[in-house]
Amino acid sequence: MSETVLEKALVVAEACADAARETVIPHFRTSLQADAKSDDSPVTVADRAAEKVMRSILEDALPEHAILGEESGMSGHEGDWLWVLDPIDGTRAFLTGRPTFGTLISLFHKGRPVLGLIDQPLTGERWIGLAGQRTRFVSARLPGQIGTRICPVLGQAELSCTSPEIMTPNHAPRFASLQKQVRRTSWGGDCYAYGLLALGQIDVIAECTMNPWDWGALVPVIEGAGGSITDWQGKPLTLESDGTVLACGNPALLTDIVNHLSHPGTMG
Structure with a gap:
């Protein structure tokens, strides 16, 4: 698995994140109704719409890859590559108007996540991780520098x-x-x-x-x-x-x- 393969996949992942961002923002702090799923966690029209638009992008760009989404389950052919999507991680926060939710996009290769993207639509922050590479942090407004804190004890x-x-x-x-x-x-x-x-x-x-x-x-x-x-x-x-x-x-x-x-x- 080369870096070129991951960089190409990242272009698609960012397109998914951009589309999900545009889908989710109009629903934030509105009188949105939530349905309860089988595990009693909430789901909204925003969750479903964001996953749908991401699935459409992935199916067009990488039809040979399978997709697992929180809202719509598994689709596509089993193989080495699997996209895993959470359109709104933190639906409770989203429903109560707190900007601590996010869109999660990952690509697994042979069962191991090799690409990960965390996107916060409202703050414009995005974390991008690729296997074997330094994580990237993209933010137009809020400060931040990648690097965990070496807490000694x-x-x-x-x-x-x-x-x-x-x-x-x-x-x-x-x-x-x-x-x-x-x-x-x-x-x-x-x-x-x-x-x-x-x-x-x-x-x-x-x-x-x-x-x-x-x-x-x-x-x-x-x-x-x-x-x-x-x-x-x-x-x-x-x-x-x-x-x-x-x-x-x-x-x-x-x-x-x-x-x-x-x-x-x-x-x-």
């Missing part, structure tokens, strides 16, 4: 998670164990928090019940910024992963973090 770390409600009874005490070791915990952010980790503003993010469309785009972005992103056992994320996601700005802290997540209440 866990006791100085800023921990983040989208919501305590995503924690299952099994995961909640393990997360609480980690919380006791860090400087403080902030809630909210969805995919935007991972962009902030890539900019050195957050040190650790631990979440669970995540699907491939939730984390696929994050992997190249975090790794290309100098961080690590794994499951809670420290293993690489795959399409068969258990839904836990652990992003760490300083990979040297990974073993310590995994120990706290694995043994709630026993680590001092």
Whole structure:
């Protein structure tokens, strides 16, 4: 897999992000109605329309690639290449008028994400990760420089998670164990928090019940910024992963973090 292949795919991914941005913005802070999906998470006409327009671009440009979208499932022929789409990651934030949602676009090659794009339509921020390359941050208005913060010890770390409600009874005490070791915990952010980790503003993010469309785009972005992103056992994320996601700005802290997540209440 050459850099040329990824750069060509990136042109298509950015076209998808641009189209999704134009589709989503007109719906922001309107009296939008949400339907509940089978997992009780909300979905809106904006989610569906944004995924539809991205699928259309991908089907025209790369008809040999398969597509997996949060709203419309799998389409196309099985093969080495799979696009994974989340048109609005953070629909709850979107519905309540908070600009911390984002569009996630990723390209998997043989089960591994090799291209990831996080786009925040309202702020105009975009994070682009390509396997083996330094992450790029594009922003016309807001400052930011790619590079995770090398937090020296866990006791100085800023921990983040989208919501305590995503924690299952099994995961909640393990997360609480980690919380006791860090400087403080902030809630909210969805995919935007991972962009902030890539900019050195957050040190650790631990979440669970995540699907491939939730984390696929994050992997190249975090790794290309100098961080690590794994499951809670420290293993690489795959399409068969258990839904836990652990992003760490300083990979040297990974073993310590995994120990706290694995043994709630026993680590001092």
